[in-house]
Amino acid sequence: MAERGFHTFSEINSQPDVWAATLAEFQSLIPAFDRFWQQHPIERIICTGCGSTYYLSLVVASLFQALNHIPTQARPASEVVLFPDVVQLGDTSTLLVTISRSGETTETLDAVEVFQTRAGGPVLAITCYGDSALARQADFVLTASAAQEQSVAQTRSFSSMTLLAEALAGHLAGLDVTTVLRTLPAIARRLLDEYRPLAQTLGETMAIQRFFFLGTGFLYGMACEAMLKMKEMSLSYSEAFHALEFRHGPMSMVDEHSLVIGLLSEDAQRHEIAVLEQMQWAGAHVLALSEKETGHADVARWHEVVLGSELPAWARTVTYLPVLHLLAYHRAMANQQNPDHPARLDAVVVLKSLLTS
């Protein structure tokens, strides 16, 4: 049996190579995707998934809205199945984007069935398994085959499917995505090498007992995913909020045993930093992930990850993850957990179909 955390650690560190392979796979799928897109005049999109892949749906929806100006909403697959009228499934001009690492999660498969029966629109699947049940149900499949994993918690699979979504939204916006995104593997390598010591130190600081992940815009879904990684891998108290929502109640939980992690945007950074400063005054430790230095290097209990990607905000979205994966991994190890097999979790939730009476 592999050493505790072996798979998670190697999957986190393989992200630069796996991202490069994912971009190459995307490139090879572009001609077929263009044909699919031309056949289906899309006016509206619903993105769906479960757990991590629901959080990825939030990211994908924000990308489609901002880059492609297509009205898009993200819903957990169970909501699509159980509350189709609340979701409003639409008609044949609606595209369902289903996201699932395994392509075998019951609720996600059920959501496709409900959508196909009630709306009749096309289904696009984003998955790591091109031979999965979801892939067979879908009209078009984008795969990140190199990102398949042995660990229960999604790391490189999530980031690689994020990359596919970025590439898709960029391509639909008429951008040469291969050129824009080609520096991402090298950026991930640098971030993993440069910030592993910081992630390890913070992960092993047992005086920190609560983790709060804050993000806005494209980055709210990423904050949710980072929160889930911390919870799943290390069984730690971990929550995610829209950055400015944090003042409206949740901040009452902050004390000197808290780490407040800000995934800083460029557009709203001044407001996000004000929240982090307020939490630092309240005694919290702060970790700011930002494209450029924030000028807080000398502030007590303030730590920083400088992304330095030189990419537009949408393309940079995925770069926030690798260091936060390391943070969750090191806290899991310090908590004597095995991040490869988190307690009470399976890699896929397979249930009796929600549609059977």
Ligand code: F1P
């Ligand atoms: C979704 C998921 C994971 C979660 C857990 C159970 O799987 O909810 O996000 O970490 O392991 O499954 P999938 O549909 O993306 O394969």
